Amino acid sequence: MDIVVLAGGLSTERDVSFVTGNNVAGALRQKGHRVILLDVFMGYSDKPEDLTGIFEHSEEASVSVAGISEKAPDLEAVKKSRKDQSSSFFGPNVIELCRMADIVFMALHGENGEDGRIQAAFDLYGIQYTGTGYLSSALAMDKALSKRLFAANNIPTPAGISMEKETCQWDFDKTGLLLPCVVKPCCGGSSIGVSIVQTKEEYRRALEEAFRWEERLIVESYIKGREFSVGVIDFKALPVIEIAPLEGFYDYKNKYAAGSTVETCPADLPWAIAKKMQHYAEEAARALNLETYARMDFLLDSQEKLYCLEANTLPGMTPMSLLPQEAQAAGMDFGELCEEIIRISKKKYA
Ligand SMILES: Nc1ncnc2c1ncn2[C@@H]1O[C@H](COP(=O)(O)OP(=O)(O)O)[C@@H](O)[C@H]1O
Numbered sequence: 001m002d003i004v005v006l007a008g009g010l011s012t013e014r015d016v017s018f019v020t021g022n023n024v025a026g027a028l029r030q031k032g033h034r035v036i037l038l039d040v041f042m043g044y045s046d047k048p049e050d051l052t053g054i055f056e057h058s059e060e061a062s063v064s065v066a067g068i069s070e071k072a073p074d075l076e077a078v079k080k081s082r083k084d085q086s087s088s089f090f091g092p093n094v095i096e097l098c099r100m101a102d103i104v105f106m107a108l109h110g111e112n113g114e115d116g117r118i119q120a121a122f123d124l125y126g127i128q129y130t131g132t133g134y135l136s137s138a139l140a141m142d143k144a145l146s147k148r149l150f151a152a153n154n155i156p157t158p159a160g161i162s163m164e165k166e167t168c169q170w171d172f173d174k175t176g177l178l179l180p181c182v183v184k185p186c187c188g189g190s191s192i193g194v195s196i197v198q199t200k201e202e203y204r205r206a207l208e209e210a211f212r213w214e215e216r217l218i219v220e221s222y223i224k225g226r227e228f229s230v231g232v233i234d235f236k237a238l239p240v241i242e243i244a245p246l247e248g249f250y251d252y253k254n255k256y257a258a259g260s261t262v263e264t265c266p267a268d269l270p271w272a273i274a275k276k277m278q279h280y281a282e283e284a285a286r287a288l289n290l291e292t293y294a295r296m297d298f299l300l301d302s303q304e305k306l307y308c309l310e311a312n313t314l315p316g317m318t319p320m321s322l323l324p325q326e327a328q329a330a331g332m333d334f335g336e337l338c339e340e341i342i343r344i345s346k347k348k349y350a
């Protein structure tokens, strides 16, 4: 197949997305596909006159990717560096190249990519893409909305409230919540802007930090316990993975700095608890109608109570990422997983 792997973009997870994209592109090439790795924001402007036959030299037409730093990228600098300075989010020739492909593999994470807007645009252009559709992407992206849908479908999630910048409650005593709590941007990812709050002073600082990223945030009860994640492919759960950072919580650094987190798959859990978590993961996929694939994050407290934190519709896809490790535990290697995602995504268009 001729495949565009779409990465980059303008979210705080821009760098993470390139690592996903690079790995997916490599794996699909090994399977014999012709793959262009494309930066959705920067586009392709090397030889834009004639795109005919571009898949014949797909590797030269691909962006080259550096490693991932421990800090989130400087998006203003990225915007300034784009040659055409157009107001369009799509870089030069992105739509053209995506229309030429048999399918677009979505290697984007975060805003514009995971939030359903590109999916909606692609539906209108008749471009096929991997992953779930625009509405379910948008619902899963918004933690306030997805938590409401979890609760309505008997999927346990930490008690919490959402707040807008304009009408925000800065006085913790008036929130009706207890300390410790967690403050996070409503639609963020990779733990960017997430704070665990122990005191009322920390609460105010946590609000300021989260509002740096977004106009809306959620404040929820802090759950002390073990952390897990469960991938779901075509509404069926994969084995559970445990995530245990050596220090602190599962923040940006612990997510991407090698060796900072111990990941165990299948997780060392009593059978009944693992089954229950898989059941909630499948129920969460159904509640949000997450077709194709997704990955749900969970916490387990000392009373053995489970909480679903969120659904990720375009989870990290390097061989060391959580979902690929889970697929591996189920006997599917990284290349097979990439092709399986394409196969299931194609079902949307049957
Ligand atoms: N209610 C909570 N209690 C304890 N830890 C939490 C809670 N919510 C989030 N965390 C920690 O913050 C991390 C990021 O939160 P999450 O809701 O998964 O957002 P995202 O991964 O989209 O940034 C989690 O992986 C977990 O380590």
Ligand SMILES: [Mg+2]
Residues within 6 Å of the ligand: 190, 191, 297, 309, 310
């Ligand atoms: Mg998460």
